[in-house]
Structure formats: C-alpha cells, structure tokens
Amino acid sequence: MRTRASGRTVGGLRTLSLQAPAVTLLLLWMLIPLGMTLWFSFQRYNMLMPGMSGFAGFENYRYLLTDPALWSSMGTTLVLVGSVLAITVIGGILLAVLFQQEFLGRGIARILIISPFFVMPTVSALIWQNMIMHPVNGVLAWLFGVFGLPSVEWFSELPLVSIIIIVSWEWLPFALLILLTALQSLDEDQVEAARMDGAGPLAIFFFITLPHLKRAISVVIMIEMIFLLSIFAEIFVTTSGGPGLATTNLAYFIYIRALFEFDVGGASAGGVIAIILANIVAIFLIRTVAKNLEN
Known part of the structure; x- marks a missing residue:
C-alpha cells in the first residue's frame, strides 16, 4: 500500500x-x-498631460458612468450583438435544414457557403464597403438601378444596419457549420416514423428538428456572444464609429478613449467595465449551456 x-x-x-x-x-x-x-483604471493618467498624474480613486469610473457616450455605446453593443445572433441562429437553422437535403453540387455549395467565416474581418469590411455597398460602383447600387430604385448611402444613412449585415455575413457560416454537424446526428428513423404517422414538414421541423438542435443552438449563441462583444475591425474600417456615435460599440468607445483622447485611465476603466459585462454574460451562457447538456 x-x-x-x-x-x-x-x-x-x-x-x-x-x-x-x-x-x-x-x-x-x-x-x-x-x-x-x-x-491604470485607478490612476489619473492622460498622455497629453503627463504632469497631471497620480491616484484618482474611482474618479475614472464615476466620470464614465455619468458619460452618455458610454451608455450609448452599450446600447449599440446590445443591438448589434442581439441582431447578429438572431440573424445567424435563424439563418443557420434554415440553411442547415436546406443543406441537409440531397441536391446536385451539395458538397461544393457547402464549401462556398462556409468560406466567408475564414475571411479576415478587415478584408470582409473592405469588400462590403468598396464592392457591394458602394453607392456608385457597388453591386447593390447596380441592382437598385436595374429596378429603377435610387442607390443607398449605406454607411451614412443606415450605418448600424450596414455593420450588422457585414458581421452577420461573417458569422452565419459558423452557425451553419455547428448546426449542420448537429443535424447530421438526427435519427432518420425517427423522422421517417413521424412521416408515416402523417406529420408534415413543419411539424417535423418544430417537434423533431428544433428540439434536436437545442444544444447546438446554445453552443452557437455562447461562442458568438463572447466574440461579438468585441467587434472592432468592421467598425474601424467602414464607419469609424459614426456618424456621431451611431456605430460606436463598447470596444470602439474604449479605443477612442485610449488613442484619440489619450486618456489611459479612462480607457482602462472602460476596459474593466467591459470585462465585468463579458464575464456576467459568459457565466449566464455557460450555465444555460450546461443545463441544456444535462437535459
């Protein structure tokens, strides 16, 4: 022993x-x-005023929490994350069901539809800005012209919608990949038995397919939520947070504080607030996913 x-x-x-x-x-x-x-979040540190330094206590946090720009950026973050999640999850489910069916060229189509996920965010933003959403030379401007409609200044008239479209295009393939993988483990005998009992396509979708995808949907939401809270490149390349604060999310708000206003203390306090919010969201999502896995 x-x-x-x-x-x-x-x-x-x-x-x-x-x-x-x-x-x-x-x-x-x-x-x-x-x-x-x-x-640094507790320091009075501005690179434009090196002489004014020292311990600031909670002054940086107090200033940020009373700044309307912070609450505006948090609201923009919630709208952006919620919209992208809704588009990618719903679109991913529908596309997963579609690509589960047999059709000519399915393998090539799967590769093509998943490929946007591997494009760098900066490159995606440049493609959409200069080739698709350009008000004169873009693909959408040409399509609108074919139907006799005026072109749209996407990044000035609909800035947040434009960012949501770009980010959804990037993350939809990820949701599709996870959901399609989960859908392939669905018992076909169960589906065939439901058909023999007279269940139609909608009944099979709502009572068999969706419950089977519940865990996969939870995983998609958790992973996307964590990454979507820190969206930056798409905003930096296209709108620079504007017009005004229309597309300034929390990550870009911290960037403005640090590298435009040179307020290291305020930017660090914003970073701590972002960390706290991200951890609250992560804990909630992890518990939700764990509960689904137990069930």
Whole structure:
C-alpha cells in the first residue's frame, strides 16, 4: 500500500512539474495585462498631460458612468450583438435544414457557403464597403438601378444596419457549420416514423428538428456572444464609429478613449467595465449551456 501510494505521489509530482511551466506562463499572460488595466483604471493618467498624474480613486469610473457616450455605446453593443445572433441562429437553422437535403453540387455549395467565416474581418469590411455597398460602383447600387430604385448611402444613412449585415455575413457560416454537424446526428428513423404517422414538414421541423438542435443552438449563441462583444475591425474600417456615435460599440468607445483622447485611465476603466459585462454574460451562457447538456 505504501509503495502504491508513494508511486502515485511521485507520478503526480512529475505531472505537476511538467504542467507548471505552461500553467505559469498562461497565468502570467492573463494576469499581468489584467493587473495593469486595473492599476491604470485607478490612476489619473492622460498622455497629453503627463504632469497631471497620480491616484484618482474611482474618479475614472464615476466620470464614465455619468458619460452618455458610454451608455450609448452599450446600447449599440446590445443591438448589434442581439441582431447578429438572431440573424445567424435563424439563418443557420434554415440553411442547415436546406443543406441537409440531397441536391446536385451539395458538397461544393457547402464549401462556398462556409468560406466567408475564414475571411479576415478587415478584408470582409473592405469588400462590403468598396464592392457591394458602394453607392456608385457597388453591386447593390447596380441592382437598385436595374429596378429603377435610387442607390443607398449605406454607411451614412443606415450605418448600424450596414455593420450588422457585414458581421452577420461573417458569422452565419459558423452557425451553419455547428448546426449542420448537429443535424447530421438526427435519427432518420425517427423522422421517417413521424412521416408515416402523417406529420408534415413543419411539424417535423418544430417537434423533431428544433428540439434536436437545442444544444447546438446554445453552443452557437455562447461562442458568438463572447466574440461579438468585441467587434472592432468592421467598425474601424467602414464607419469609424459614426456618424456621431451611431456605430460606436463598447470596444470602439474604449479605443477612442485610449488613442484619440489619450486618456489611459479612462480607457482602462472602460476596459474593466467591459470585462465585468463579458464575464456576467459568459457565466449566464455557460450555465444555460450546461443545463441544456444535462437535459
């Protein structure tokens, strides 16, 4: 018994010694930036006024929480995230059901529809800005001209809608990939039995397909929510947060604070607020997904 216990102890120590460098590096990589952000959030530090520095207490947080621009950016973030989630989840479900059917060229079509997910966000934004949504030379302007409709200045007349369209185009293939993979594990015998009992396509979809995709939908929402909270490149390339604050989300608000106003303390306080909100959302989503997995 002693030999067996000592062998387990030695093996555990060896495993711990092998894991320790990687775990230590990971913790340093995470904790040092977080610690610096917390430190600067309590400092009066503006790069345009180096002489005015020192401990500010909760002044940065108080100033931010009374700034209408912060609440406007949080509202824009919620609208942006909610709209993209609705489009990608609903569109992903419908496309997954469509691509589950047999048709000529299905393999090529699957590759083509998934490919936008692998395009860099900056490149996607440039493609949509200069080739699709351009008011003179864009594809949409040409289509509107064919039907005798006036062209639309997308990024000045409908700026937030434009960002939602671009981001949804990027993330729809991801939702489709996850949902299509989950749909392929659906028991065809169950579907065939429902058809023999007289169930139509809509009944099969709502009572068999959707319940089967419940876990996959939860995973899609969780992963997309975490990434969509930090959308930046699409806004930076196309609208720069404008007109006014129309497309300024929380990530771009922090960017403006840090690199336009050079307010490191205020930007760090905004970063801490963003971290808190992201963790609240992540905890809620993880619990929801865990509950679905248990069921």
